[in-house]
Amino acid sequence: MIVLAFLAQTLRIAIPYLFAASGGVISERSGLIGLGLEGYMLGGAFCGAVASYYSGSPWVGLLGAVAGGAALALLYALTAIRFRADQVVVGIAVNLLVTGATRFFLRLAFHSSANSPRVPGFGAEQSGTGLASLARNPLIWLGILAIAVMAWLLYRTPYGLRVRAAGEHPEAALSVGVPVDRVRYVAAALSGMLAALGGAYLALDQHQFSAEMTAGRGFIALAATIFGRWDPFRAALACLFFAAAETLQIQLQGAQVIPSQFVEMIPYALTIVALAGVVGRAVPPAALGKATE
Amino acid sequence: MSSVESSASAPIAIRLSDIYKSFGPVNANRGASIQVARGEIHALVGENGAGKSTLMRILGGMYAPDAGKMEVNGRDVTGWTTAEAIDAGVGMVHQHFMLVPTLTVAENMMLGREPTSRGQLDSARVAREVTELSKRTGLAVHPQRKVADLSVGEAQRVEILKTLYRGAKILILDEPTAVLSPPEIDELWRVLRGMRERGETIVLITHKLDEVMEISDTITVMRHGQTIAQLTTTETTPAAIAKAMVGRDVQLATHYGETSSRSLELPSASLLEVRDLVVDGPRRASAVDGVGFSIAPGEILGIAGVEGNGQTELLEALAGLRPVRSGSTSVAGRDITALSVKSRGDAGLSHIPEDRHARGLVLDYTIAENLILGQQHRFTTGVRLDNDAIIDNARRQIDAFDIRPAVPSVPARALSGGNQQKIVIAREMSRGFQVLLAAQPTRGVDVGAIEFIHARLRETRNAGKAILLVSADLAEVLALSDRIAVMYGGKFAAVLNRRDASEEVLGPYMTGAEHAA
Incomplete structure (x- = not known):
């Protein structure tokens, strides 16, 4: 039973990572750095909560999240592609913008600086921790599906081939008539939508939006993208690995043997170790972060 | 007109x-x-x-x-x-290949006009069509191989097939x-x-x-x-x-200019001495597999050979850019095997690297800055770069090597290949040196600049320095060298006096059909 509970907890934590990392993979494979994932997630969580609150339906909430994430990612892509701004700088700016904007609109809409009121979400009111209650949450299935669909898109479709070419050798892609910029805009929009679904999962699971509720998960997802060497399945494994580390942290927290501050470091320390371990072998897409001529 | x-x-x-x-x-x-x-x-x-x-x-x-x-x-x-x-x-095969190295040959072929069946890439069909086209044109390729694993010649075949596949x-x-x-x-x-x-x-x-x-x-x-x-x-x-x-008469230097008539007997005081050098390569166990030679003052040793037979690794090892497994190198009697790139320079070694973009220049730096790369410590006042001295140096070199445009502040990127190469050559020849490693000194350079660079190399030789020349251009090796070594599979397959060498003689050694060394 303990093993099952551990697995259930891990999967539950992994779902937002799976969404965001599949977004990270497509964005980075197309040549756009996925630094804005954190912002898309937080934006998605907020838009999802608001749309769910006003419509009374979590499904409408998901649509709201997708729209919000796409809008943010397209803003990033427009700045990086059309105006050739440095992707690292714009990525950080998007994250800061979303942090501030969600706080601002939280106050505007709900007169609170910390939380939204209770919003309709998925799953039981008293969300259990078992696998059975997890299975009733459609976002769990969507999250797993996101990875499979991303792998199919990337390796089996013309669009995926173009994404891989655009991120690796955009001049070559241009020379055979592939509209590299358009390929990248679409990849950005997809990554925004996926990451936003990951954020919406958090809000709808907790039936509430709270300020800065993504707490760096977008960056963990980016780390998983890199740890997974820009491949959807390997990135998914990385997500599960990080989620397992977090679960371990939660369980150890209860045990009270090690100071909690150290326990809380576990996932992040593991992230650093994992990335340092693959850094020699991880070859990013050659044109990552570079605007086309 | x-x-x-x-x-x-x-x-x-x-x-x-x-x-x-x-x-x-x-x-x-x-x-x-x-x-x-x-x-x-x-x-x-x-x-x-x-x-x-x-x-x-x-x-x-x-x-x-x-x-x-x-x-x-x-x-x-x-x-x-x-x-x-x-x-x-209308299809174009670019000088720098327009192939995505991480994709397969078939994927590169179809990129931009991908055939699909039920929404998915129809890779089987592309592989079939490519194989067919390959047979028809006599350009052999394997559709499933990754472009990164191809040799340059194979990659070019893919480029040509790619344009034909698109109906060029x-x-x-x-x-x-x-x-x-x-x-x-x-x-x-x-x-x-x-x-x-x-x-x-x-x-x-x-x-x-x-x-x-x-x-x-x-x-x-x-x-x-x-x-x-x-x-x-x-x-x-x-x-x-x-x-x-x-726009003027040129001396067509590609064919057999004057060379000093030196004999094969080992000269007493060699400037560059290499013994049993073994260098690890990326693929083969040893890219350079026990190479030894010496070059006398006033001598050019040319290394001929098909690219990828260890020439690059040999030169980089001599320049200090690549670790050696065993063997030794000395310049003017001093063992430099363990020295850093900078100390090698101080010991009298100069290096014209084979790829001027990767190793020779910082493209975004100005002509003046590129002309002092690696010697910046000689152009300082206190901790500060001495700009007047740098510009002065640039004007002198631009003048001496006819670099165009003759403006020290222009970034190297804006120059033609020939003029970029002249920057590298000017820099490497203006330092005090005894031994010059010249790798592909005229690759991608125009006729006028080739004539100029060849003249400079001959002058350097005549001034009593030692030159190791590596070139993929056999005519160039024949035109400049006093002795010629043919490199095949990481070894010297033959070392000949210039007067005994010709394209016909060297050809079989280059393809590994004969060994004599």
Whole structure:
């Protein structure tokens, strides 16, 4: 039973990572750095909560999240592609913008600086921790599906081939008539939508939006993208690995043997170790972060 | 502009008239014209920076002309896009391959016009079609191999097949032989002649005059962005073409200039001494597998060989850029095996690297800055760079090596290949040195600059220095060397005196058919 509970907890934590990392993979494979994932997630969580609150339906909430994430990612892509701004700088700016904007609109809409009121979400009111209650949450299935669909898109479709070419050798892609910029805009929009679904999962699971509720998960997802060497399945494994580390942290927290501050470091320390371990072998897409001529 | 009526009756495939194109302040094309009849091989020649590639990229739809008219098969196609050009059967093989290294051959073939079945890539169909096309043209490729794993020659085959796969009837090749070995070049000529027989039109951008004479039917010469002459190959001479390219008479240095008549006996005091050098390579266990030689003062040892037989690793190991497994190197009697790049320089070693973009220059630095790279510590006042001294040095070198434009503050990126190479050579030759490692010193450099660089290398030799020359261009090795070593499979397959060497003698050693060392 303990093993099952551990697995259930891990999967539950992994779902937002799976969404965001599949977004990270497509964005980075197309040549756009996925630094804005954190912002898309937080934006998605907020838009999802608001749309769910006003419509009374979590499904409408998901649509709201997708729209919000796409809008943010397209803003990033427009700045990086059309105006050739440095992707690292714009990525950080998007994250800061979303942090501030969600706080601002939280106050505007709900007169609170910390939380939204209770919003309709998925799953039981008293969300259990078992696998059975997890299975009733459609976002769990969507999250797993996101990875499979991303792998199919990337390796089996013309669009995926173009994404891989655009991120690796955009001049070559241009020379055979592939509209590299358009390929990248679409990849950005997809990554925004996926990451936003990951954020919406958090809000709808907790039936509430709270300020800065993504707490760096977008960056963990980016780390998983890199740890997974820009491949959807390997990135998914990385997500599960990080989620397992977090679960371990939660369980150890209860045990009270090690100071909690150290326990809380576990996932992040593991992230650093994992990335340092693959850094020699991880070859990013050659044109990552570079605007086309 | 002298104009020759195009070969009689064949319909005109390409007609570009009065093309203008500028990039910022650089006028790449200033009223360039070219006319090519269907079914002929046309050579577009000119020095680097003459605007050949720009003109052909305009034809291929990569750039739109600022002014001028473009016609293909009689249709006005001015300012078309890459996709439109491909649809109309115009394909271009770029000098720097336009292949995605992480994708397979088949994926590169289909990129941009991917066949699908039920929404998915139809890779099986592409593999089938590529194999078929490969058989028909005699260009052998494996559709499932990754491009990154191909040799340069194979990658070029893929490039040509890629354009044919897209239905090219007009094929533009930008300096296709720059990276090929002699047998691969013969293979390319065979393929191009086959295409000509099938009525396809070929434009070959080049500045190698022997190629022009061997393969082309007609010639357009460009200089400074303009068309200087249109010639028929059978009615002209290499000297006449060279004169049109450069604008003055040139000494065609490619064939056997004077060399000092030194004998094979080991000279008593050698300047460079290499013993049993073994260097690990990326693939093979040892890229350099026990090479030893010495070079005397006033001697050029040329290393011939097909690329990828350890020349790059040998040179990099000697320059201190790559670790050695065993063996020793000494310069003027001093063991430098364990020294850093900087200490090697102080010990009297100078290095012209084979890839000027990767190793020779910082492209975004100015000419003046590039001219002091690696010697910046000699141009300081206190902790600060001494700008006056740097500019002074730049003016002297620009003058001595005829670097154009003669403006110290221009970034190296803005210069033509020949002038970029002159920066590297000026820098490496202006430091106090005893031994010069010259790797591919004239790769991708125009006729005028080749003549200049060869003269400098001979002067250096005559001044009593030792030069190790590595070149993929056999004619260059033959023209400059006093002794010639042939490298094959990481070893010296033969070491010959210049007077005993010729293309015919060296060929079998280069392909590994003979060993003598």
